Amino acid sequence: MKIKVNENFGNLKPNYLFSETAQKARKYRAEHPDQKVISLGIGDVTQPLAPVVIEAMQKAVLEMGVKETFRGYAPEYGYDFIREAIAGYYVNKLNIAVKANEVFVGDGAKSDLGNIVDILGDNRILIPDPVYPVYMDSNIMSGRSVTLLPATAENNFLPTPPDDDIPSVVYLCSPNNPTGAVYDYDKLKKWVDYAKKTGSLIIFDSAYESYIREDLPHSIFAIEGARDCAIEINSLSKMAGFTGTRMGYTVIPETLTSGEFNLNKMWARRQATKFNGVPYVVQRAGEAVFTERGLKECKDLVDYYLENAKLIAELLEKKGVWFTGGVNSPYIWLKCPDGFDSWSFFDYLLEKAQIIGTPGVGFGANGEGYFRLTSFGSRENTLEAVARLDKLL
Amino acid sequence: MKIKVNENFGNLKPNYLFSETAQKARKYRAEHPDQKVISLGIGDVTQPLAPVVIEAMQKAVLEMGVKETFRGYAPEYGYDFIREAIAGYYVNKLNIAVKANEVFVGDGAKSDLGNIVDILGDNRILIPDPVYPVYMDSNIMSGRSVTLLPATAENNFLPTPPDDDIPSVVYLCSPNNPTGAVYDYDKLKKWVDYAKKTGSLIIFDSAYESYIREDLPHSIFAIEGARDCAIEINSLSKMAGFTGTRMGYTVIPETLTSGEFNLNKMWARRQATKFNGVPYVVQRAGEAVFTERGLKECKDLVDYYLENAKLIAELLEKKGVWFTGGVNSPYIWLKCPDGFDSWSFFDYLLEKAQIIGTPGVGFGANGEGYFRLTSFGSRENTLEAVARLDKLL
Numbered sequence: 001m002k003i004k005v006n007e008n009f010g011n012l013k014p015n016y017l018f019s020e021t022a023q024k025a026r027k028y029r030a031e032h033p034d035q036k037v038i039s040l041g042i043g044d045v046t047q048p049l050a051p052v053v054i055e056a057m058q059k060a061v062l063e064m065g066v067k068e069t070f071r072g073y074a075p076e077y078g079y080d081f082i083r084e085a086i087a088g089y090y091v092n093k094l095n096i097a098v099k100a101n102e103v104f105v106g107d108g109a110k111s112d113l114g115n116i117v118d119i120l121g122d123n124r125i126l127i128p129d130p131v132y133p134v135y136m137d138s139n140i141m142s143g144r145s146v147t148l149l150p151a152t153a154e155n156n157f158l159p160t161p162p163d164d165d166i167p168s169v170v171y172l173c174s175p176n177n178p179t180g181a182v183y184d185y186d187k188l189k190k191w192v193d194y195a196k197k198t199g200s201l202i203i204f205d206s207a208y209e210s211y212i213r214e215d216l217p218h219s220i221f222a223i224e225g226a227r228d229c230a231i232e233i234n235s236l237s238k239m240a241g242f243t244g245t246r247m248g249y250t251v252i253p254e255t256l257t258s259g260e261f262n263l264n265k266m267w268a269r270r271q272a273t274k275f276n277g278v279p280y281v282v283q284r285a286g287e288a289v290f291t292e293r294g295l296k297e298c299k300d301l302v303d304y305y306l307e308n309a310k311l312i313a314e315l316l317e318k319k320g321v322w323f324t325g326g327v328n329s330p331y332i333w334l335k336c337p338d339g340f341d342s343w344s345f346f347d348y349l350l351e352k353a354q355i356i357g358t359p360g361v362g363f364g365a366n367g368e369g370y371f372r373l374t375s376f377g378s379r380e381n382t383l384e385a386v387a388r389l390d391k392l393l
Numbered sequence: 394m395k396i397k398v399n400e401n402f403g404n405l406k407p408n409y410l411f412s413e414t415a416q417k418a419r420k421y422r423a424e425h426p427d428q429k430v431i432s433l434g435i436g437d438v439t440q441p442l443a444p445v446v447i448e449a450m451q452k453a454v455l456e457m458g459v460k461e462t463f464r465g466y467a468p469e470y471g472y473d474f475i476r477e478a479i480a481g482y483y484v485n486k487l488n489i490a491v492k493a494n495e496v497f498v499g500d501g502a503k504s505d506l507g508n509i510v511d512i513l514g515d516n517r518i519l520i521p522d523p524v525y526p527v528y529m530d531s532n533i534m535s536g537r538s539v540t541l542l543p544a545t546a547e548n549n550f551l552p553t554p555p556d557d558d559i560p561s562v563v564y565l566c567s568p569n570n571p572t573g574a575v576y577d578y579d580k581l582k583k584w585v586d587y588a589k590k591t592g593s594l595i596i597f598d599s600a601y602e603s604y605i606r607e608d609l610p611h612s613i614f615a616i617e618g619a620r621d622c623a624i625e626i627n628s629l630s631k632m633a634g635f636t637g638t639r640m641g642y643t644v645i646p647e648t649l650t651s652g653e654f655n656l657n658k659m660w661a662r663r664q665a666t667k668f669n670g671v672p673y674v675v676q677r678a679g680e681a682v683f684t685e686r687g688l689k690e691c692k693d694l695v696d697y698y699l700e701n702a703k704l705i706a707e708l709l710e711k712k713g714v715w716f717t718g719g720v721n722s723p724y725i726w727l728k729c730p731d732g733f734d735s736w737s738f739f740d741y742l743l744e745k746a747q748i749i750g751t752p753g754v755g756f757g758a759n760g761e762g763y764f765r766l767t768s769f770g771s772r773e774n775t776l777e778a779v780a781r782l783d784k785l786l
Contacts, residue, residue: 273534
């Protein structure tokens with residue numbers, strides 16, 4: 001063909017991280033079939049959906065098989081029952097004023113984070129390094145120039161605003177993937193102050209807010225003034241184990257504007273044009289998550305993972321290994337001991353302890369010399385992995 | 394804020410069609426509460442999901458509640474079981490060679506049609522008028538210039554290729570929404586020949602292929618040479634009643650290239666970056682559709698709607714009203730009798746027969762003087778509507 005394609009795709013880096021770790025793991029397992037390899041590298045949940053969610057889905061499935069209760073196309077931004085449930089969660093559980101018409105239900109944070117570029121123009125983009133790849137890649141696909149915000153041990157992997165006056169689109173994720181670092185109120189306020197001063201937009205990824213157990217902000221909108229400069233994107237994936245069920249939501253204040261354009265209305269138009277809603281059975285599943293029973297059952301799920309994280313964190317503390325995360329996050333981001341670089345440490349852990357983790361350098365240059373462990377495995381595997389690390393380190 | 398937004402959104406036309414018909418319907422119902430208003434305007438299915446689909450979803454929901462069978466993140470382009478089922482449908486039911494790695498499972502044609510612009514550059518866009526809005530709006534959002542292909546009574550609402558040599562991106566939908574017109578092999582070959590001659594790309598929307606009952610092409614890939622110049626996007630919405638369940642698929646031949654870029658690989662990268670898969674329970678639902686029992690049960694669903702269409706079509710023939718569709722499509726596209734324009738005919742049908750349809754002009758300028766009726770209602774309502782039209786026309 002002779003048509004023009006989007007040549008920005010040529011600027012994408014090949015995405016080898018997880019396929020490379022998987023390949024090395026496969027090779028090791030094939031060469032050592034008698035050994036039990038434990039993965040602390042997985043970014044996916046392992047516990048099943050909560051009982052209240054299963055019950056809601058069963059009921060919804062039955063409805064879909066009967067003419068009188070069958071549901072066709074959903075309302076564009078989600079059924080009222082789920083938009084109100086989410087707004088209610090903000091108001092009643094997070095003490096933050098959010099209206100149902102500011103909540104746009106989608107099929108997960110990855111989609112909304114990827115598609116939000118559709119409503120934005122060509123701005124300077126600020127993205128932390130290390131980072132979750134979708135922020136970067138979606139902007140490269142759009143031909144945007146990205147400026148990296150260094151996350152380092154010096155700033156506890158919590159990048160601070162630059163000292164300039166450039167209206168920017170800033171991606172923040174807190175609690176962070178991959179580092180598990182969490183912004184406190186003061187640090188987050190500095191970002192909101194920067195955004196207000198410069199006329200910038202903060203795109204806040206709050207996918208792990210349900211892992212917070214200390215007094216830290218669960219939402220960008222916990223900061224005064226954020227309604228004028230921020231969009232929040234959250235997901236039920238890690239909160240409720242919906243990685244294979246797919247539901248998330250984007251909150252855009254109805255008064256969020258730039259020039260004559262209202263971003264709430266723009267996102268509404270984008271979704272009404274290019275999206276046709278979340279499945280009915282999944283919206284009912286999501287509704288169940290936000291009931292009192294659902295929040296309790298999902299909190300139990302999250303607590304399970306947090307207990308795993310605590311076991312790993314305690315071991316690292318005992319060994320004097322520097323790390324962030326592990327407390328308000330399912331991720332532990334550790335400095336490789338003894339001067340190992342990320343991939344050498346990966347190999348070392350795999351060969352000497354049969355544990356798989358994720359090399360920090362795979363998330364960005366500032367990840368070199370660091371390593372991510374996750375707490376999503378089973379308690380048994382986590383305990384065994386911790387015992388192995390105790391011997392090895 | 395001072396950030397730049399995508400100002401192309403300012404070029405979108407306000408999308409009033411369905412909200413305006415809904416508003417008029419609401420007003421009429423409020424003013425005539427004793428009258429039964431029947432909608433033949435709805436583009437949504439009304440029959441429940443097939444029993445085999447419900448059974449598959451029930452089983453999958455139960456699996457999601459048990460640790461040993463719980464599913465997290467799906468493989469990026471769909472589970473093998475569904476990609477193979479779809480490829481098998483092409484090979485065994487449509488006699489068209491398609492490989493599983495050419496099938497990308499998504500959450501519906503609207504999303505894929507909306508997002509395919511991500512991999513394309515700035516080309517001349519050819520879109521029929523009248524048309525399904527997403528082709529137009531997604532391109533306007535991308536700042537593309539659209540050239541309209543006139544669909545008229547003269548060409549039986551089947552636009553033909555222009556007489557030029559410009560590499561273009563062409564959107565074709567057959568069987569068509571809103572007109573119900575269907576390309577035969579000869580006419581479709583002319584488009585493939587044009588695409589090959591000019592180096593153009595055909596984006597073929599085959600969402601209604603399961604409604605074809607005569608000897609007409611079910612897929613662009615039924616035409617020799619189309620693998621070098623076409624992408625096909627299909628959906629289970631109208632085939633299996635999945636409007637509220639959400640599954641579709643995009644077929645991109647693994648050898649489809651433009652310059653150095655391979656479009657199959659580009660779409661794979663786009664989806665791997667900005668999408669996180671279809672829910673497990675929905676993929677199992679889709680798998681059930683493509684079993685022998687599923688295809689039979691879904692064919693019964695489609696036949697039910699086609700029988701409704703036939704009743705409407707027979708009445709219009711009896712009255713000497715010109716129309717397309719109604720035979721291999723759930724849509725009937727009629728010329729408004731007695732010189733009515735689209736909206737006047739809408740008002741006339743509503744006030745005199747308490748029937749709601751959709752004014753053709755809402756789909757484009759070439760729809761003026763035309764009107765769309767759909768067959769998705771119940772048999773009872775369709776019979777009653779036909780009786781009312783018999784009296785009125």
